[in-house]
Amino acid sequence: MLEEIIVTIDDRPGLLAELGELLGQHSVNIETLAASSRDDRSVIHLVVDDGDEAAEILASSGFKVEGARPVLTVTLDDRPGELGHYCRRLSKAGVSISSVYLAHRNGGETELIFAVDNLEAATRA
Numbered sequence: 001m002l003e004e005i006i007v008t009i010d011d012r013p014g015l016l017a018e019l020g021e022l023l024g025q026h027s028v029n030i031e032t033l034a035a036s037s038r039d040d041r042s043v044i045h046l047v048v049d050d051g052d053e054a055a056e057i058l059a060s061s062g063f064k065v066e067g068a069r070p071v072l073t074v075t076l077d078d079r080p081g082e083l084g085h086y087c088r089r090l091s092k093a094g095v096s097i098s099s100v101y102l103a104h105r106n107g108g109e110t111e112l113i114f115a116v117d118n119l120e121a122a123t124r125a
Contacts, residue, residue: 002031003051003068004099004115007044007058011037019044022061028054032101032113045099047071047113071115072122073103078110090116093125 009015016035023030028048035044048054051068059065076082090097099115116122 002047002049002071002073002113004071004113005046005048005051005055005058005068006066007042007046008064008066009042009044009062011040011042015042016044019058019063022057023048023054026053026057028057032103034099034101045101047101047103069115070119071099071113072119073111073113075109075111078105078108082110083112086112089125090114090122093121094118095122095125 007019020030028050031047031049033044033046035042037043046054055065055068074086076086087097096117097114098117101113102110103113104111114122
């Protein structure tokens with residue numbers, strides 16, 4: 001199952017290269033990511049196959065890492081309004097969304113990855 005980890009660190013040139021190379025050296029594949037920097041701090045959300053392993057590798061190299069948590073992969077029709085409809089279903093199930101990633105678009109479908117507060121309820125929604 002895919003897992004999300006969140007990394008925070010002082011921003012500097014080459015940071016993402018260092019992170020990517022480090023995980024690559026340990027055969028950890030990044031499925032998707034989102035990264036942003038503000039006020040000299042970087043926050044990097046990573047979705048990987050083994051979040052605990054990735055977190056351990058990064059933490060041992062000086063990255064501040066929030067622990068791994070499982071995420072939900074959902075395939076929706078690629079048309080206007082589908083994201084809203086699905087998120088409304090999550091809302092009605094009492095599920096809060098922490099992160100969402102666009103993983104893949106192909107042949108009229110969109111694959112999204114959601115980090116949520118209640119994975120079981122989200123799976124049923």
